[in-house]
Amino acid sequence: MIEVKNITKVYKSGDIETKVLKGISFSIKDGEFVVIIGPSGSGKSTLMHILGCLDVPTSGQYFFEGKDVSKFSDDELADIRKKKLGFVFQSFNLLPRATVLRNVVLPLVYANIPKAEREEAAKKVLLNAGLDEKHFVHLSNQLSGGEMQRVAIARALVNNPSLILADEPTGNLDSKTGEIVLETFKNLNSQGRTIILITHERYIAEKAKRVISIKDGEIVEDTINRRHKIVQQIKE
Amino acid sequence: MLFTDLFKETCSAISANKVRSGLTILGIVIGIGSVIAMISIGQGAAGSIESNIQAMGSNLITISPGSQASFSQVRAARGTAQTLTIEDAEAIAENVSGIQAVAPELSQRYQVVFKINNTNTQIVGTVSSYLLVKNIEMAQGSFISEQNIHSLSKVAVLGPTTRDDLFGEGVNPVGQTIRINGINFKVIGVTQSKGGTGFGSQDVMIFIPITTAQKFLVGADYVSTISVQAESSQIMAQVKTGITNLLLTLHNIADPLLADFSVISQEDILEASTSMTNTMTILLAAIAGISLIVGGIGIMNMMMTTVTERTREIGLRKAIGAKRLDISLQFLLEAVMLTFLGGVLGIILGSGLAYGITFFTGMATKISSFSIILAFSVSASIGIVFGYWPAQKAAKLNPIDSLRYE
Structure with missing residues (x-):
C-alpha cells in the first residue's frame, strides 16, 4: 500500500542545514496497524507529514498506492489528502464555532459531495465512533476532550480513507479516555483499516502489531511486537 | 467546494465577529454613503441649473454686442459695442x-x-x-x-x-x-x-x-x-x-x-453649465472616494488579522483536502461580502443624507440609478482588490506550520 525508499528531509535555516530524516525505507501493507515511536526531535513528526502528504521529501521516493507522490504539487497532494487520507491530531483541531456535524462533513464539503449524502455519511461515522446523537448539533468546543477526539476520528473516517494517520492522538487525554480512543483505533484496524499511529509513549507501542522505532532520523528498530506475538500464540 | 457551502462559511465567519465586522464595514458605509450623497448633490445642482436655463425661454438664441471695432486697431471691451x-x-x-x-x-x-x-x-x-x-x-x-x-x-x-x-x-x-x-x-x-x-x-x-x-x-x-x-x-x-x-x-x-456681436444659443450656455456641474460632481465624488480607499484599507487590515487568527483552521482545512483556490476564495468572498454589506448600508445612508439635505436646506438632490450601480460595483471591487492579498496569504500558508500555530 505504501512504500518509502531512502527518504531524506533537510531543513535549511540560513546557512545551517539540519538533516531531520537520514534515509528511511520501509513499506506498509493494507490492513496493518503500525506504531511509529521515537523521542521528541527524532524526526517522527516530519516522517508523518511526508506519509500524510502534507510535505514532500528532500530526496527519495514515496509510493502511495503505487504512485510516486514525492514530486507532487501542493494541489495534487491536497487531492490525495482529500480522497485517501484521514488525520487525527493531538490537539483535535476541530473548528470551534462549528457544530459537531459540520466539523465531520467538512472533508466531504471539499470533495463536493451533495448535502444530504454527506450528512448521512457523517452521522454514520459519528455513531460508529461512539458519539451520542444528541451531541451532533452542539458546538465542538462544548464537548469533553474524549468526545472531541471521537469527533476528530469520525472526521478522519468520513471520506472512507485508505490510510488513517494519528499524531499523538492520546497526548491531550487522561489515561482512561486515552484507552478508549486507542480501543477505537484497534476496532477500526480489525475492520480492515490501515492505521499509522505516532507516539513517544512505550505503553501505546505495546498494543500494536508492528512498531517502527526512530531515533535521530534513522530507523533503529522495525519489529513485530513480541508481546503481541505471545498474545496471538495464546489465542491460537 | 460548492458555492452554497462557501457562502455559508462566509456568513458564519462574519457573524462570529459581529462587532469587528460592523466597525470595519463602517469605513465602507461612510465612503459609499458620501459618494452617493455628493453625486446626488451634484446632479441635483445640474438639474436645477438646467431648469433655470430652460426657464429663460425655449430654443433661445441671444445676440449680444461684441467689442466695438474702431478705425485704429484698438478694440474696446466685449459688450460695449x-x-x-x-x-x-x-x-x-x-x-x-x-x-x-x-x-x-x-x-x-x-x-x-x-x-x-x-x-x-x-x-x-x-x-x-x-x-x-x-x-x-x-x-x-x-x-x-x-x-x-x-x-x-x-x-x-x-x-x-x-x-x-x-x-x-x-x-x-x-x-x-x-x-x-x-x-x-x-x-x-x-x-x-x-x-x-x-x-x-x-x-x-x-x-x-x-x-x-x-x-x-x-x-x-x-x-x-x-x-x-x-x-x-x-x-x-x-x-x-x-x-x-x-x-x-x-x-x-x-x-x-x-x-462686433456674438450669437449664443441656449444649448451653448447649457453645455457650459453642464460641464461646470460635472466637474463639480467629479470633484465631490473624488473627495468622497478617498474615504472609500481608507475604508478598503480597513477591510484589508481586518482580513489580515482574520487570516492570522485562523491559521490553525486554515491548516486543518488544507490537511483535509482544501486546495489553494478553496482557501483563497473563502477569504476573498469574506472581504467582498463585507464591502458589499457596506455598500448596501452606504446606499441607504447616502440616500438618507441626500433626502435630509433636500428636506432641511431645500437644495435639490437627485439619486440616479447610475450612482447606485457605481456604488455597488465600486464596493465589490474594493472587496476584491483589498481582499486579494490577505486571501493569497491564507492560501499560501504551509499546512504543517499552520497546524502547529499557537
Missing part, C-alpha cells in the same frame, strides 16, 4: 427663416421710487414679443403692447419681487404711478414669478417699451441684446448661422472674426 439696433432685430425677423419671435432689449439699472419706497433694479426696455421669447406669463394686468411702443408710452410692467419691494406683498399696483430715474411711469401689469435667484432672474426686473427706454432713459438708439426664439430645437444651428451672416452683411464686416 453699441452697434445693435432695433433695425437689426427687424431685419432678422424678416430675413432669417425658422424664427418664431424676435425681441430686442435695452437694459440698464436705475433708481425706482414709489412714495416712500425705493429700489435700484434693472429696467428692461423691450417689445411685446419678449413675453413669448422669454416664456413670461402675466399675473396681473397686461404686458407692453405694440401700441405702447409706437406711442412711446410711459408704462411699466413689474416683476413680482420688485412689486413686493415697492408696494408690499400681494398689493395690486396696476394703475399706480412709479418714478424711474425721475420720470413718471404708469404700472400696467405684474409678471408671474418664475422663481430662481440665479443670474438674470426676471422677477426683479421692470419692463418698459424699448422706444421709451431709448428716448427718455438712455438717450441712445442702440439695443443691448436681441433675443431670438427659433421654431424648433433642430434648426437652432441653422438659425444661428443665418443671423450671423445677416448681421455681418448689415454691419459691413467681411471677416467673421472681427464681428
Whole structure:
C-alpha cells in the first residue's frame, strides 16, 4: 500500500542545514496497524507529514498506492489528502464555532459531495465512533476532550480513507479516555483499516502489531511486537 | 467546494465577529454613503441649473454686442459695442427663416421710487414679443403692447419681487404711478414669478417699451441684446448661422472674426453649465472616494488579522483536502461580502443624507440609478482588490506550520 525508499528531509535555516530524516525505507501493507515511536526531535513528526502528504521529501521516493507522490504539487497532494487520507491530531483541531456535524462533513464539503449524502455519511461515522446523537448539533468546543477526539476520528473516517494517520492522538487525554480512543483505533484496524499511529509513549507501542522505532532520523528498530506475538500464540 | 457551502462559511465567519465586522464595514458605509450623497448633490445642482436655463425661454438664441471695432486697431471691451439696433432685430425677423419671435432689449439699472419706497433694479426696455421669447406669463394686468411702443408710452410692467419691494406683498399696483430715474411711469401689469435667484432672474426686473427706454432713459438708439426664439430645437444651428451672416452683411464686416456681436444659443450656455456641474460632481465624488480607499484599507487590515487568527483552521482545512483556490476564495468572498454589506448600508445612508439635505436646506438632490450601480460595483471591487492579498496569504500558508500555530 505504501512504500518509502531512502527518504531524506533537510531543513535549511540560513546557512545551517539540519538533516531531520537520514534515509528511511520501509513499506506498509493494507490492513496493518503500525506504531511509529521515537523521542521528541527524532524526526517522527516530519516522517508523518511526508506519509500524510502534507510535505514532500528532500530526496527519495514515496509510493502511495503505487504512485510516486514525492514530486507532487501542493494541489495534487491536497487531492490525495482529500480522497485517501484521514488525520487525527493531538490537539483535535476541530473548528470551534462549528457544530459537531459540520466539523465531520467538512472533508466531504471539499470533495463536493451533495448535502444530504454527506450528512448521512457523517452521522454514520459519528455513531460508529461512539458519539451520542444528541451531541451532533452542539458546538465542538462544548464537548469533553474524549468526545472531541471521537469527533476528530469520525472526521478522519468520513471520506472512507485508505490510510488513517494519528499524531499523538492520546497526548491531550487522561489515561482512561486515552484507552478508549486507542480501543477505537484497534476496532477500526480489525475492520480492515490501515492505521499509522505516532507516539513517544512505550505503553501505546505495546498494543500494536508492528512498531517502527526512530531515533535521530534513522530507523533503529522495525519489529513485530513480541508481546503481541505471545498474545496471538495464546489465542491460537 | 460548492458555492452554497462557501457562502455559508462566509456568513458564519462574519457573524462570529459581529462587532469587528460592523466597525470595519463602517469605513465602507461612510465612503459609499458620501459618494452617493455628493453625486446626488451634484446632479441635483445640474438639474436645477438646467431648469433655470430652460426657464429663460425655449430654443433661445441671444445676440449680444461684441467689442466695438474702431478705425485704429484698438478694440474696446466685449459688450460695449453699441452697434445693435432695433433695425437689426427687424431685419432678422424678416430675413432669417425658422424664427418664431424676435425681441430686442435695452437694459440698464436705475433708481425706482414709489412714495416712500425705493429700489435700484434693472429696467428692461423691450417689445411685446419678449413675453413669448422669454416664456413670461402675466399675473396681473397686461404686458407692453405694440401700441405702447409706437406711442412711446410711459408704462411699466413689474416683476413680482420688485412689486413686493415697492408696494408690499400681494398689493395690486396696476394703475399706480412709479418714478424711474425721475420720470413718471404708469404700472400696467405684474409678471408671474418664475422663481430662481440665479443670474438674470426676471422677477426683479421692470419692463418698459424699448422706444421709451431709448428716448427718455438712455438717450441712445442702440439695443443691448436681441433675443431670438427659433421654431424648433433642430434648426437652432441653422438659425444661428443665418443671423450671423445677416448681421455681418448689415454691419459691413467681411471677416467673421472681427464681428462686433456674438450669437449664443441656449444649448451653448447649457453645455457650459453642464460641464461646470460635472466637474463639480467629479470633484465631490473624488473627495468622497478617498474615504472609500481608507475604508478598503480597513477591510484589508481586518482580513489580515482574520487570516492570522485562523491559521490553525486554515491548516486543518488544507490537511483535509482544501486546495489553494478553496482557501483563497473563502477569504476573498469574506472581504467582498463585507464591502458589499457596506455598500448596501452606504446606499441607504447616502440616500438618507441626500433626502435630509433636500428636506432641511431645500437644495435639490437627485439619486440616479447610475450612482447606485457605481456604488455597488465600486464596493465589490474594493472587496476584491483589498481582499486579494490577505486571501493569497491564507492560501499560501504551509499546512504543517499552520497546524502547529499557537
